[in-house]
Amino acid sequence: MSVTSSFDPHLDEPEAPLYAARKKIYPQGVSGIFRRTKTVLLIITLSIYYFLPFIRWDRGPNAPNQAILIDIPHRRAYFFFIEIWPQEVYYLTGLLILAAMALFLMNAMAGRVWCGYLCPQTVWTDLFLAVERLIEGDRRTRINRDAEPMNIEKFSYKLLKHALWLLIAWWTGGVWVLYFADAPTLVRDLIWFEAGPVAYISIMTLTFTTYVFAGLMREQVCLYMCPWPRIQAAMTDEYALNVTYRVDRGEPRMSFKKATQARLVGEPAGDCIDCQQCVAVCPTGVDIRHGADLGCIQCGLCIDACDEVMEKIGRPTRLIAYDTEVNIKRRKDGLQEIFRPIRPRTVLYIAIIIAVSVVMLYALLTRAPFTVSVIHDRNPIFVKLSDGHIRNAYTVRIANMLPTERLFTLEVDGLHDAHVEIIGGEPLIKGRPSISVGPDQTREMRVTVRAIDEDEDEPAHLEFIIRDEVDGTTAVARDYFRTPHSVH
Amino acid sequence: MTNRPDTNLDPRKAVGTTGHDWDGIEELNTPLPRWWLWTFYATILWALAYWVVYPAIPLATSFTKGMFGWTSREQVVQDLDGLKTLRGPMTAKIEAASLQDIAKTPELLSFARAQGAAAFAVNCSPCHGAGAQGFKGYPNLNDDDWLWGGSLDAIHTTLQHGIRWDADKDTRASMMPAFGRDGILKPNEISAVADYVRTLSALPVEKDADLKLGQKVFTENCAACHGEKGEGIQDVGAPKLNDKVWLYGPEKVTIMERITLGGGGQMPAWSQRLDSPTIKSLAVYVHTLGGGQ
Numbered sequence: 001m002s003v004t005s006s007f008d009p010h011l012d013e014p015e016a017p018l019y020a021a022r023k024k025i026y027p028q029g030v031s032g033i034f035r036r037t038k039t040v041l042l043i044i045t046l047s048i049y050y051f052l053p054f055i056r057w058d059r060g061p062n063a064p065n066q067a068i069l070i071d072i073p074h075r076r077a078y079f080f081f082i083e084i085w086p087q088e089v090y091y092l093t094g095l096l097i098l099a100a101m102a103l104f105l106m107n108a109m110a111g112r113v114w115c116g117y118l119c120p121q122t123v124w125t126d127l128f129l130a131v132e133r134l135i136e137g138d139r140r141t142r143i144n145r146d147a148e149p150m151n152i153e154k155f156s157y158k159l160l161k162h163a164l165w166l167l168i169a170w171w172t173g174g175v176w177v178l179y180f181a182d183a184p185t186l187v188r189d190l191i192w193f194e195a196g197p198v199a200y201i202s203i204m205t206l207t208f209t210t211y212v213f214a215g216l217m218r219e220q221v222c223l224y225m226c227p228w229p230r231i232q233a234a235m236t237d238e239y240a241l242n243v244t245y246r247v248d249r250g251e252p253r254m255s256f257k258k259a260t261q262a263r264l265v266g267e268p269a270g271d272c273i274d275c276q277q278c279v280a281v282c283p284t285g286v287d288i289r290h291g292a293d294l295g296c297i298q299c300g301l302c303i304d305a306c307d308e309v310m311e312k313i314g315r316p317t318r319l320i321a322y323d324t325e326v327n328i329k330r331r332k333d334g335l336q337e338i339f340r341p342i343r344p345r346t347v348l349y350i351a352i353i354i355a356v357s358v359v360m361l362y363a364l365l366t367r368a369p370f371t372v373s374v375i376h377d378r379n380p381i382f383v384k385l386s387d388g389h390i391r392n393a394y395t396v397r398i399a400n401m402l403p404t405e406r407l408f409t410l411e412v413d414g415l416h417d418a419h420v421e422i423i424g425g426e427p428l429i430k431g432r433p434s435i436s437v438g439p440d441q442t443r444e445m446r447v448t449v450r451a452i453d454e455d456e457d458e459p460a461h462l463e464f465i466i467r468d469e470v471d472g473t474t475a476v477a478r479d480y481f482r483t484p485h486s487v488h
Numbered sequence: 489m490t491n492r493p494d495t496n497l498d499p500r501k502a503v504g505t506t507g508h509d510w511d512g513i514e515e516l517n518t519p520l521p522r523w524w525l526w527t528f529y530a531t532i533l534w535a536l537a538y539w540v541v542y543p544a545i546p547l548a549t550s551f552t553k554g555m556f557g558w559t560s561r562e563q564v565v566q567d568l569d570g571l572k573t574l575r576g577p578m579t580a581k582i583e584a585a586s587l588q589d590i591a592k593t594p595e596l597l598s599f600a601r602a603q604g605a606a607a608f609a610v611n612c613s614p615c616h617g618a619g620a621q622g623f624k625g626y627p628n629l630n631d632d633d634w635l636w637g638g639s640l641d642a643i644h645t646t647l648q649h650g651i652r653w654d655a656d657k658d659t660r661a662s663m664m665p666a667f668g669r670d671g672i673l674k675p676n677e678i679s680a681v682a683d684y685v686r687t688l689s690a691l692p693v694e695k696d697a698d699l700k701l702g703q704k705v706f707t708e709n710c711a712a713c714h715g716e717k718g719e720g721i722q723d724v725g726a727p728k729l730n731d732k733v734w735l736y737g738p739e740k741v742t743i744m745e746r747i748t749l750g751g752g753g754q755m756p757a758w759s760q761r762l763d764s765p766t767i768k769s770l771a772v773y774v775h776t777l778g779g780g781q
């Protein structure tokens with residue numbers, strides 16, 4: 001055997017594992033201002049989610065009376081006084097822009113506010129943790145019990161916990177489908193097993209995902225699946241408030257006793273007594289004292305935990321606090337703390353939010369009660385009639401967005417002596433062809449326009465004017481009238 | 489981070505690096521989470537199950553059929569049957585209603601137009617064009633000039649029995665004689681009558697045109713079918729000659745060619761191929777293209 005000629009520096013190192021098992025986290029209960037804030041927000045957000053589908057909103061006889069409803073079969077979405085048709089999904093675009101900008105603004109102001117307090121993953125995980133604590137006890141008890149071998153008592157605790165989790169998860173999935181149909185009716189149908197298979201499949205899927213994400217995976221969703229922590233880390237700056245360990249105050253850390261002695265003889269002593277409470281309460285298992293961390297969702301629970309400790313040992317609170325990188329540096333240099341909520345990026349985010357909101361509001365307020373669109377026949381572009389007249393044909397589509405049937409007349413402007421006809425239309429009103437469109441419906445019809453061949457090189461510009469004969473409102477669409485001379 | 493207080497938690501020490509080093513940038517050797525591994529195994533199992541359940545492996549002349557014998561062709565047949573069932577009630581209404589009722593009822597009209605448009609694209613567009621705009625010798629169905637009649641019933645009859653379609657005994661059969669080829673008219677007579685035909689719709693003719701002769705030839709040979717003034721007779725499918733619409737073209741040479749050769753176009757009798765609701769829908773569709781009478 002020959003001796004290996006090249007030297008491998010890693011040869012004597014133990015092989016690192018390819019796959020690591022998750023280190024189970026046992027978050028400890030805590031009380032304080034941030035815990036209370038989280039609880040209040042949890043109650044508010046979950047109540048909105050669970051009860052919103054039952055709120056009624058009267059829209060008259062031909063429309064659903066559910067305040068928020070996404071009616072997929074009829075292709076309508078209702079949000080209180082707003083009704084959206086599929087061609088108006090740009091409202092959704094606007095909403096998404098607003099949501100993104102609000103997220104960025106929160107981040108520029110106070111870091112991962114969304115992650116810590118509002119994200120469904122956080123809220124449901126918090127709820128599931130509360131259940132776990134209620135059934136199985138707090139951190140110590142849970143750790144000890146998990147170390148025991150399986151026995152009847154342990155099994156019954158676990159069974160009860162998972163049963164409750166599944167119940168919440170099922171309830172969550174059940175409410176989801178209520179946004180897509182009339183909630184009271186669907187609840188009754190679901191109970192009597194008369195709802196469609198899609199409803200049951202959706203409920204089962206969401207029950208499963210809620211149970212797995214909030215009960216079993218928890219922080220792993222934030223760590224491995226969510227893109228926002230990565231984006232957030234790239235978007236933050238030194239002026240943004242973030243949950244921070246004030247290293248300038250905390251170090252050198254030492255026991256309370258040693259610190260008291262050190263202070264007596266005038267030696268430096270940090271406020272951190274290394275009690276690990278901040279780590280124990282953290283729902284993602286982060287030690288915030290290492291500095292900014294991808295895993296930290298900035299829920300502020302470690303602030304509560306540390307404040308409790310500081311009060312007990314009689315040191316000032318907020319060793320861990322919402323703080324900025326600039327201020328840590330400035331305090332070290334003996335400078336005054338500064339806060340700059342008004343920075344180019346926050347101004348920009350607010351400006352975009354205002355601009356998009358104004359545009360959306362304008363679009364909503366001026367939303368036409370009906371619209372018309374016209375498509376010119378492509379083939380043939382024109383037809384020569386036996387008397388030499390030219391006829392163009394169009395597909396005209398009227399969308400009546402109000403919940404009542406309405407009668408419209410059609411007028412075509414821009415041609416001398418044009419003869420307009422709606423194929424399958426209704427009797428003339430004031431010399432104009434008429435057509436009725438049902439409540440909240442669209443109607444497509446074929447319209448022909450006939451005129452003398454005027455020998456023009458340019459096609460005539462036409463205006464198709466749709467008029468509601470009752471209130472006189474109009475909608476206009478534009479197109480051309482083409483002749484053999486004007487076909488380019 | 490320079491102020492990281494606890495060097496024990498330096499990730500390079502905690503998980504180690506791969507040993508790769510690019511200009512001082514090292515790659516952490518963070519192990520994948522275990523659930524990821526299980527997910528990976530689950531996808532492998534899924535793929536194996538897919539192999540067994542669905543057709544998967546090509547053999548020399550066939551392929552493995554899977555547990556349930558699923559085929560995409562079968563799926564299409566099922567989808568088509570589903571559509572047929574879905575349309576069933578409307579198709580029955582079309583079957584029961586008269587053509588005039590269909591044209592008057594908005595619900596039936598829009599169904600018939602949609603079905604007619606689909607049938608037209610498959611069966612009729614090769615000759616009449618995708619927009620029914622027609623070609624030389626194949627009539628434009630958008631205009632108001634009809635060879636065999638433009639009422640709903642006339643269009644329907646034409647569709648059912650075709651034109652000069654020998655396999656159908658009720659087909660529209662009359663035909664123009666080949667005046668030139670069969671020696672019925674002499675070349676100078678054909679030229680004269682072609683000039684005369686142009687004057688019927690006020691088209692210009694050469695100064696030396698012998699309109700007298702043309703009129704005489706027309707009255708003796710053509711008027712029986714095309715009418716005294718060239719107004720056409722739909723019963724025999726003789727086109728109007730005094731309007732602005734020309735089936736083959738208004739040029740003198742084209743007119744002479746038609747007089748020489750005679751004959752006329754052909755159209756299949758669609759009742760031999762399409763079911764009656766489809767033919768009704770086609771009639772309504774063509775009627776609503778704009779020229780219906």
Ligand code: SF4
Pocket residue numbers: 243278281282283284285286287288295296297298299300301302303
């Ligand atoms: S480190 Fe603190 S703020 Fe961050 S997730 Fe843990 S407890 Fe919440």
Ligand code: SF4
Pocket residue numbers: 245271272273274275276277278279289305306307309319320
């Ligand atoms: S809770 Fe406060 S005192 Fe205790 S270890 Fe964390 S930072 Fe130090």
